[in-house]
Amino acid sequence: MRLMEPLGVDLEVIEVSALKRWADFPTQHRFSDYSRALGNAAQYSASPFPCQPLLNNKIALWTGDLTSLRVDAIVNSTNETMDDNSPVCQRIFHRAGPGLTKEIYNEIKECKTGEVKTTQGHNLPARFIIHTVGPVYNIKYQTAAENTLHCCYRNILQKARELGLRSVALPVVNSVRRSYPPEAGAHIALRTVRRFLEQYSESFGCVIFVLDPRDLEVYQLLLPLYFPRTMAEEDDACWQLPSDVGGIDGEPQLPDRQIRIIDNPQHTLHAKSRKNSGGQWHATKIVGNLPEIA
Template sequence: MRIKMNQEPLGVASDVVLPQQLTRWSNTQPPHFLTDYSSSGEQPAHNKPPFLLDHQINQKIILWNGDISALQVDAIVNSTNESMTESNPISDRIYQRAGSDLKEEINVDIRECRTGEAIVTRGHALPARYIIHTVGPKYNIKYQSASENTLHCCYRNVLQKTKELGLHSLGLCVINSVRRNYPPNEGAHIALRTVRRFLERYGNSIDTLIFVVDNTDFGIYEVLLPLYFPRSLMEQEASKWQLPADLGGEDGEPLLPDRQIRIIDNPQHTLHPDEESIDISTQLETSINIEHAFSQMQGDLDQQRLLGERPLNDPLADIMVKEIQHQERYERLLRRARTEDLTEVSGIGCLYQSGVDRLGRPVVVFVGKWFPFNKINLDKALLYLITLLDPIVRGDYVIAYFHTLTSSNNYPSFSWLKEVYNVLPYKYKKNLKAFYIVHPTFWTKMMSWWFTTFMAPAIKQKVHSLPGVEYLYAVMSPDQLEIPAFITEYDMTPLYKLILEEAYKFDDSLSFSR
């Protein structure tokens, strides 16, 4: 039977997911090995762990990759737009399952939801009693502080509504959206620290909080959750190095120390350094809906601007400067790439575009055997990579990396991979939809796991290991794929066939793309 939320359930539909069926964070196991940062010589960002091991809080947390509309909880979260008409996978499932009564309630009683707010409706035909709707911000580096603060308000307002309504279980989706250009890893940090701070203060009001994530975000949350919700003393200790230096205020809100409103008696005195300032944020009783970082302004910015100075200890300015420097560096490299002679790299033929996949996305091919890492000019290799990919990555694209018959001479170092990853702008990571590794070995699996776990969690769920070329044909037509003959010939060797048979025995998932 379908559970009506205005009635006591007499049973449970077959596709309804109960929280007790899911694994609590406290019952998951930390990895078998953790990096010992204390012996690395690297200075930690924090003198002591910001978030301590707390079994009671960990028992409330669940990380789950599934359909949020199937959860039988007190409330689920719907991330939408201001007119509450956005079409995205989560909203579409919620509206479809809730039925027409939800749309009627919104059209008649709600109509709109402003960015950063949280509005509650009934769950109607959903297993959940309520739906908490919220509107996440659009991300623009020029207004990064406003975006971060608004996203914090979204999560904080959702949690506050849960507390006000006396709800004890919540299915929380990822509110920040790649569609609005919000970097997923930065959004995850804000979500996790906001939830952690809330549970530290109001933990008795919530029994279960389920982070409901899709394939893309699962890898990010899997890596970041132990930093905010450590399961062991080792994870707690490692967080001193892995957590960012800025963890926000008491509620996890972004702190902008350069934005404290100053009230003075005489505007002519703005250049007098000894005058007093008043922080009006402590004098006002504000609701959770207007907890903006703009109410925490400090420092005489007018004086500093008039004198041509940049405020000291200005984290927002530092972030802006770093981002501008990063973009300028990329643009300088792009200009160099367009003017320098790169034939010694392009002539190798290890990197090129080869047609499109079945969704019309360009396919970039990388042949590992032809990449002479120990002999090639790495600076020119980076320039060639940029000049080839820059026009491609403006839209969705995929990469097919062939590890066939590579040797240690072809293996790039982690330091060089990190350098390349840090140089490339966000559009490279955002628009990459799949990274296929064909003919992987133990080395490639370990390298890709380490790299996507600790350096590039945003693309972790986009990496797929395929045992043969034929598995690519499920996502791209053979006539679109131009690859060297030795790669297809490798698939025909007896050894490869034996490996493939063994792979079938131990991994039934390989048949997904046949």
């Protein structure tokens, strides 16, 4: 089926049923002996994300045009004033038509980082647009960025569930334009979606990761860790998953990182000696009154 854009150009509409599900992608077993490749002990004795075929059938990958998908909702990753100039955001506004701009101006106005706002889909095949604002990444505030990104994905899915939406198209919320490392963002996205589907699988028919070719490569590499399709992938995940796999909702669990203030002239850097448990003296760098965290 085709719709017509305002300029009279045909817009192909892609149905959810036409999308390839994660369960249908070929499996890849990269190493036959992780004990030799990565050490003598696996990170986990059992994977925190066991194989669940039902969940794998709810995940789809799409590398085409987000605005061509006939879904209940597509996600627009934007900025706080909702006028981001990214190509995807601009395409959403162009294809949705002037009604979207008017609705945002009159009713929405802004969206804070980590939150979501919902508008009608207007001229898009999608019924709704869920807008969210991803974090700016800075290594000094890494924990805050991780928590905010988790909130973006969690709030998107929660809003969709509240509205009774069965299919959601998710682009990559963590933007390279905002300095967020693609692989680190993918870990948060995948585990957050996985945990949400574990709790509310009956609420969704399909969650679609909409990816460009570069992100597709990252997601195909990491998806088997969070959505294993075979026991071999589940076993491999015990070696490959990071130490932080999130809490019950996929939220980051690492302790807050203290910020280095070495360059601040108001703080002095000096060495303080202390004894360790073996009776040996060694120096610890002190920044102001706080030990520096390596």
